[in-house]
Amino acid sequence: MEDTLLKKYLIALAAASLVAGTVAAQTITVALGADPVTFDLHNTNDQPTSQISRQIYDTLIVQGEDLELEPGLAVSWEPVDETTWQLNLRDGVTWHNGDPFTAADVVWTLERFINLPAQSAFLLDAVESVTAVDDHTIHLALEFPFAPILNHLAHSSLGIMHQASVEGAGDDYGTTVVVGTGPFVFDSWQTADRVVLQRNDDWWGGDVLPETVVFRPIPDGNVRGIEVETGGVDIGYTLPPSAARNVEGSSNAHLESVRTLSTAYIGFNAEKAPFDDARVRQAINHAIDVDLIVETIYTGQAERAVSPISSDVFGANPDLEPYTYDPERARELLAEAGYADGFSTTIWTNDNPQRVEIAQIAQAELANVGIDVQVEVVEWGTYLDETAAGLHDMFILGWVTVTGDADYGLYALFHSSQHGAPGNRTFYTNERVDELLDAARVAATPEERQELYNEAQVLIQEDAPWIFLIVTTEEHGVSDAISGFNPHPAGHHRLYNVSKAD
Amino acid sequence: MLQFILKRVVMIIPVMLGVSVIVFGIMELTPGDPVLLMLGERAPIEQQQQLRERLGLDQPAPVRFVRWISGVVQLDLGRSIRSNRPVLDEIKARMGPTMELALIATLFAVVIGIPIGVISATSPNSLADHFFTFVSFLGLAMPVFWQALMMMLLFSLHWDLLPASGRGSSWQYYVLPAVTLGTSALASITRMTRSTLVEALGQDYVRTARSKGLARRRVVYQHALRNAMIPVVTVIGLQFGGLLAGAVITETIFAWPGIGRYAIDSIRTKDFPAVQGVILVFALAYAIVNLLVDVLYGFLDPRLRVRYG
Numbered sequence: 033m034e035d036t037l038l039k040k041y042l043i044a045l046a047a048a049s050l051v052a053g054t055v056a057a058q059t060i061t062v063a064l065g066a067d068p069v070t071f072d073l074h075n076t077n078d079q080p081t082s083q084i085s086r087q088i089y090d091t092l093i094v095q096g097e098d099l100e101l102e103p104g105l106a107v108s109w110e111p112v113d114e115t116t117w118q119l120n121l122r123d124g125v126t127w128h129n130g131d132p133f134t135a136a137d138v139v140w141t142l143e144r145f146i147n148l149p150a151q152s153a154f155l156l157d158a159v160e161s162v163t164a165v166d167d168h169t170i171h172l173a174l175e176f177p178f179a180p181i182l183n184h185l186a187h188s189s190l191g192i193m194h195q196a197s198v199e200g201a202g203d204d205y206g207t208t209v210v211v212g213t214g215p216f217v218f219d220s221w222q223t224a225d226r227v228v229l230q231r232n233d234d235w236w237g238g239d240v241l242p243e244t245v246v247f248r249p250i251p252d253g254n255v256r257g258i259e260v261e262t263g264g265v266d267i268g269y270t271l272p273p274s275a276a277r278n279v280e281g282s283s284n285a286h287l288e289s290v291r292t293l294s295t296a297y298i299g300f301n302a303e304k305a306p307f308d309d310a311r312v313r314q315a316i317n318h319a320i321d322v323d324l325i326v327e328t329i330y331t332g333q334a335e336r337a338v339s340p341i342s343s344d345v346f347g348a349n350p351d352l353e354p355y356t357y358d359p360e361r362a363r364e365l366l367a368e369a370g371y372a373d374g375f376s377t378t379i380w381t382n383d384n385p386q387r388v389e390i391a392q393i394a395q396a397e398l399a400n401v402g403i404d405v406q407v408e409v410v411e412w413g414t415y416l417d418e419t420a421a422g423l424h425d426m427f428i429l430g431w432v433t434v435t436g437d438a439d440y441g442l443y444a445l446f447h448s449s450q451h452g453a454p455g456n457r458t459f460y461t462n463e464r465v466d467e468l469l470d471a472a473r474v475a476a477t478p479e480e481r482q483e484l485y486n487e488a489q490v491l492i493q494e495d496a497p498w499i500f501l502i503v504t505t506e507e508h509g510v511s512d513a514i515s516g517f518n519p520h521p522a523g524h525h526r527l528y529n530v531s532k533a534d
Numbered sequence: 535m536l537q538f539i540l541k542r543v544v545m546i547i548p549v550m551l552g553v554s555v556i557v558f559g560i561m562e563l564t565p566g567d568p569v570l571l572m573l574g575e576r577a578p579i580e581q582q583q584q585l586r587e588r589l590g591l592d593q594p595a596p597v598r599f600v601r602w603i604s605g606v607v608q609l610d611l612g613r614s615i616r617s618n619r620p621v622l623d624e625i626k627a628r629m630g631p632t633m634e635l636a637l638i639a640t641l642f643a644v645v646i647g648i649p650i651g652v653i654s655a656t657s658p659n660s661l662a663d664h665f666f667t668f669v670s671f672l673g674l675a676m677p678v679f680w681q682a683l684m685m686m687l688l689f690s691l692h693w694d695l696l697p698a699s700g701r702g703s704s705w706q707y708y709v710l711p712a713v714t715l716g717t718s719a720l721a722s723i724t725r726m727t728r729s730t731l732v733e734a735l736g737q738d739y740v741r742t743a744r745s746k747g748l749a750r751r752r753v754v755y756q757h758a759l760r761n762a763m764i765p766v767v768t769v770i771g772l773q774f775g776g777l778l779a780g781a782v783i784t785e786t787i788f789a790w791p792g793i794g795r796y797a798i799d800s801i802r803t804k805d806f807p808a809v810q811g812v813i814l815v816f817a818l819a820y821a822i823v824n825l826l827v828d829v830l831y832g833f834l835d836p837r838l839r840v841r842y843g
Contacts, residue, residue: 066799067795067799069616069617070616070617070618070619072618075617075618076572076616076617077572148584148588149581149584149585151572151573153573153581154578157578203613203618206617206618207617207618207619222627222791223624223627223628223791224627224628224791224792224795224796225631225700225701225789225791226700248700248789249789250699250700250789251786251787251789251795252679252786252787252789254683255683255686255698255699255787255788255789258683258686258687258690258691258698258699259698259699261691262690262691262694262697262698264690264697264698264699264700411565411566412566412571413565413566413567413570413571413804414565414566416570417567417570453579454578
């Protein structure tokens with residue numbers, strides 16, 4: 033009797049492990065850098081959230097890995113007049129709960145995004161109103177002609193949400209109830225441990241390969257690397273240099289790298305002496321060896337920036353020649369500006385270790401041309417407040433051109449209407465640059481816009497309110513069993529095409 | 535005894551009140567604006583103002599304090615301003631994994647630490663004693679993150695014996711984080727057991743017990759160790775309380791869904807209700823552990839039982 037029981041038990045166990053084996057083969061486990069916050073897209077704008085929400089929600093327009101715009105929930109779009117866009121919505125799409133998707137949800141989502149305001153509300157700053165013309169057509173009326181609006185609609189925080197579900201769940205929407213139209217359906221969220229998504233068999237975009245995707249927040253980058261090597265996870269996002277080198281040398285995993293939309297720069301307070309003299313700013317551009325910073329601090333995870341925006345961003349000027357490293361020329365320029373004996377100043381940074389190292393290199397390089405620099409590490413909140421108020425001399429900051437369009441990467445940072453908190457913390461003013469940036473917002477064709485941006489970047493480089501430092505590269509650890517993983521420059525990688533060999 | 539326990543329970547109330555005032559005050563005084571951290575560096579002033587109003591942060595501090603504390607006494611810790619989730623739910627979800635880990639780590643430290651302490655104390659200055667002394671100082675001196683990574687490299691990557699991180703359904707997931715977390719407690723308990731037991735073994739009553747013919751074993755375990763336990767229990771209690779609140783690094787490295795990580799994330803984003811709630815819970819846990827330690831004293835030391843009888 034006991035014997036047969038034991039046998040039954042063993043058979044059951046074997047069967048269970050067989051079943052577990054086949055399910056495991058279709059489950060993709062992904063390690064993220066931090067916990068997601070909430071899947072109510074209007075209440076957060078953080079990377080881990082968008083890395084997951086990108087799989088659950090669809091945007092009207094999709095920006096692919098090549099940063100080209102593709103149809104999403106909108107199949108096509110055309111301008112009605114200078115300030116109105118018509119978007120034609122996809123037919124036959126259903127929400128994860130079975131309800132049909134209509135224009136009413138789009139209007140509701142965009143209006144909620146504007147009125148709440150959502151944390152990334154800047155995306156729709158140009159929008160005056162959204163109206164449903166019929167069940168599958170909407171009109172987007174703008175306050176002024178604004179060419180990059182289509183890119184803005186592709187941002188992950190503008191995923192379209194289901195009005196009835198959001199209102200029905202109230203404050204619990206985004207944690208226990210999450211309803212989208214995307215390739216994966218929200219299954220469960222174990223706080224701080226994992227978020228589980230299941231395949232949406234009815235997705236309009238075609239076949240979704242993984243049956244289940246499990247997202248695990250693993251805050252330590254070296255541990256994400258170890259987990260990829262041991263097979264504990266299939267994909268580990270954004271490895272630090274040390275972990276990336278280990279994965280590179282591993283026998284069962286490899287790296288997938290992608291150039292991101294993030295840049296870092298040293299800025300000057302262009303309204304404050306001595307940095308109000310362009311020659312001083314140019315001199316410092318010549319005095320700092322940017323290649324040294326790229327090689328020693330970023331060890332393979334960045335390349336030298338040649339313009340204020342990543343070369344992948346639409347509108348980046350590909351023909352700019354970087355300032356040469358030339359301390360002699362720097363001393364000449366300083367002498368011309370009346371600072372032959374140098375001067376004393378400060379450089380601010382937040383406690384980001386790489387930025388602190390950049391500040392230290394700058395300090396050493398500038399001592400070489402007679403400028404005495406004091407490095408000050410400032411707490412982030414204070415840093416933002418005081419650089420917005422113009423209390424700084426030199427500072428180090430970064431910018432992510434999330435929209436993949438030069439407007440977002442240049443307007444806020446160099447237009448004279450944006451001084452201080454809106455983004456132009458160098459207090460840089462050049463009327464011609466203002467004109468060019470304004471014109472590029474309105475220009476009808478991409479070619480015209482490109483020309484305007486090219487000229488603006490030439491002027492910005494000459495005036496040198498920044499030292500262009502780096503464009504970062506992200507390295508993701510991927511198990512060799514995985515295929516179809518194509519990292520996205522904006523960081524929210526699409527996973528419906530990923531599969532795993534047995 | 536009951537009166538003693540009741541008195542100690544009542545004492546927790548003013549402590550918690552003090553803690554809540556201090557926590558609220560610290561959050562008010564530290565720089566950084568949660569709204570700016572949420573909206574990003576270029577949000578227009580109107581948007582910042584709208585969000586501030588929505589979160590109730592436009593009210594003066596005393597108003598917010600009264601509002602918060604009146605929620606707290608009704609066991610409502612408010613909602614996180616970052617995730618909009620009820621803070622109490624978040625804490626409950628994470629308290630379990632933290633408690634599990636702290637209990638296992640403490641158990642590990644006690645079960646191994648006390649016998650090692652006894653061995654060292656009963657043969658002081660022997661080779662074994664020197665070895666254990668060396669190892670326990672090593673345990674105290676090793677940085678937690680380093681130990682964690684080394685163990686992961688050896689047991690997960692090199693030997694493929696244990697999972698590297700996470701909290702899965704099998705016991706294997708508990709081994710590395712619990713050992714990492716328990717190591718310094720183990721070292722402290724070993725040291726404390728050794729020194730108090732050495733002292734106890736030199737007392738007159740031990741000599742008396744031995745001279746009336748009791749076995750050495752019996753004298754060590756039943757007479758001396760029992761008397762030596764009081765400071766050891768204090769250390770265990772302190773260590774356990776510390777493990778509840780101080781598991782931040784271990785939880786972060788092992789991606790353990792505990793409360794320490796929540797505390798750090800909340801502090802970093804200036805999530806006022808979450809930070810206040812977590813600190814309050816930490817303080818409460820500490821107070822309860824201390825209470826339990828005091829009660830344990832009563833069992834270990836009959837004199838206390840008589841005094842508070």
